[in-house]
Amino acid sequence: MGLDAKIMIEVLYGCGRGDVWEQHPREGGFLTYKTQLVIAEEFKHSYIHGFMCEHNSEAHECRSIELDKEELLRLEVLLKSWVKDPEAFKPCPKRFWGAFFGPRPDEEGFEEHRDCLRKEATALAKQIRKGRKYIEKMNKKHNHALEKPWYYAVYKASW
Numbered sequence: 001m002g003l004d005a006k007i008m009i010e011v012l013y014g015c016g017r018g019d020v021w022e023q024h025p026r027e028g029g030f031l032t033y034k035t036q037l038v039i040a041e042e043f044k045h046s047y048i049h050g051f052m053c054e055h056n057s058e059a060h061e062c063r064s065i066e067l068d069k070e071e072l073l074r075l076e077v078l079l080k081s082w083v084k085d086p087e088a089f090k091p092c093p094k095r096f097w098g099a100f101f102g103p104r105p106d107e108e109g110f111e112e113h114r115d116c117l118r119k120e121a122t123a124l125a126k127q128i129r130k131g132r133k134y135i136e137k138m139n140k141k142h143n144h145a146l147e148k149p150w151y152y153a154v155y156k157a158s159w
Helices: 046-055 057-061 069-084 110-141
Strands: 004-012 034-043 065-067 150-158
Touching: 004 046, 004 110, 034 110, 046 057, 046 065, 046 069, 046 150, 057 150, 065 069, 069 110, 069 150, 110 150
Parallel strands: none
Antiparallel strands: 004 034, 004 150, 065 150
C-alpha cells in the first residue's frame, strides 16, 4: 500500500450521437467512449502528488484532474531542474501528505528516497514531454472537430 499515481492521456470519443466518426473505435460491437494511455506511473512520488494537489486539491481526493499543456510543461521543466538542484522541487505540503507516501522531510531516509526519485526525473520529464507533444499532434490532426476524438492529460492518485 502507498501512494500510486498515474499521469495519463485520455482520448474522449464522445457518445456517438448523429453521424459516428467512421474510425470510431469499437469493442464487442459497442462504441468506445474513452480510452486511457499511461504516460507515467509513479509510486510514492510525494513531490508530484504535492504539485498536482497545489494545481487542484481534488487530486488528494483520488479524483482524476485534468492537466493542460502549460501544467505538463511546468512539471517537465521542474523535473529537469530538480535533477541538478535538490531544492528545485518542493516536498508535498503537510496538508496533502498521506500515511503511506514514503519518508517525510523530517524523517530518516527522506533524502535517500528523494535522491532515488531525482535519478528518475530526467526520464520522467522526457516521457511527460512525449505525452504533451502527442496530445498536441493528435488534437491538431483532428482539428478539434466535435465528432472526432479529443486528447487531454489527467493525473489520478490512489492509496
